[in-house]
Amino acid sequence: MLNLAPHIKTLGSAIMNAKLLLSFLLVLPLVLIGQQAENQLPLDFYHNRAQEDASYEHNLEWTYEEDEKDFWFDQRLFERDLRKKDHEGYLAYMEGKKVAYTEHEQVCDEQCHHGKYYRIQSKFYTRFNSAGKVLTKATEARSGKPSAVLASGFDHP
Numbered sequence: 001m002l003n004l005a006p007h008i009k010t011l012g013s014a015i016m017n018a019k020l021l022l023s024f025l026l027v028l029p030l031v032l033i034g035q036q037a038e039n040q041l042p043l044d045f046y047h048n049r050a051q052e053d054a055s056y057e058h059n060l061e062w063t064y065e066e067d068e069k070d071f072w073f074d075q076r077l078f079e080r081d082l083r084k085k086d087h088e089g090y091l092a093y094m095e096g097k098k099v100a101y102t103e104h105e106q107v108c109d110e111q112c113h114h115g116k117y118y119r120i121q122s123k124f125y126t127r128f129n130s131a132g133k134v135l136t137k138a139t140e141a142r143s144g145k146p147s148a149v150l151a152s153g154f155d156h157p
Contacts, residue, residue: 041086041089043088043089043092044092045089046082046086046089046090046092046093046096047092047093047095047096047099048096049093049096050092050093050094050095050096050097050100051096051097051099051100053097054096054097054100054101054104054125055100057075057118057121058100058104058108058112058114060118061113062115065115065116065117068115068116068117068118069117071117072117072118072120072121075121079093079094094125094128095128097125097128098125098126098128100125101122101125101126102125102126104122105122105126
């Protein structure tokens with residue numbers, strides 16, 4: 001009589017190893033995709049987020065100029081931090097802002113009650129180009145302040 005037990009045990013072990021390897025190969029790409037998604041969001045997310053933010057900003061009305069100034073200062077800090085963490089995401093975000101602000105300029109009239117700092121930011125957004133530079137002197141200042149726009153009468157106390 002032939003003893004098949006050692007062969008069956010070896011075959012069972014080989015099948016188990018093959019299943020384990022197959023599971024690993026199927027799960028690894030999902031883990032890698034998850035890590036990429038965790039570290040960097042899709043560019044359309046940033047573009048859409050910018051347009052949603054702009055829609056909110058178009059409708060803001062301020063009682064006190066200092067509150068408006070603080071809001072835009074914080075917005076510029078957010079944009080600066082995004083630029084440092086995810087430059088491509090920053091560019092997509094800024095392009096979304098450019099589109100939204102350019103479109104809003106077409107329909108904005110005397111009924112729009114935008115403040116001084118909104119108008120400064122609006123110019124900043126509409127003059128932004130996709131190379132990541134602003135066509136005005138509103139580029140990042142080396143002093144660590146959010147931008148030269150802020151330094152030119154838009155400083156935080």
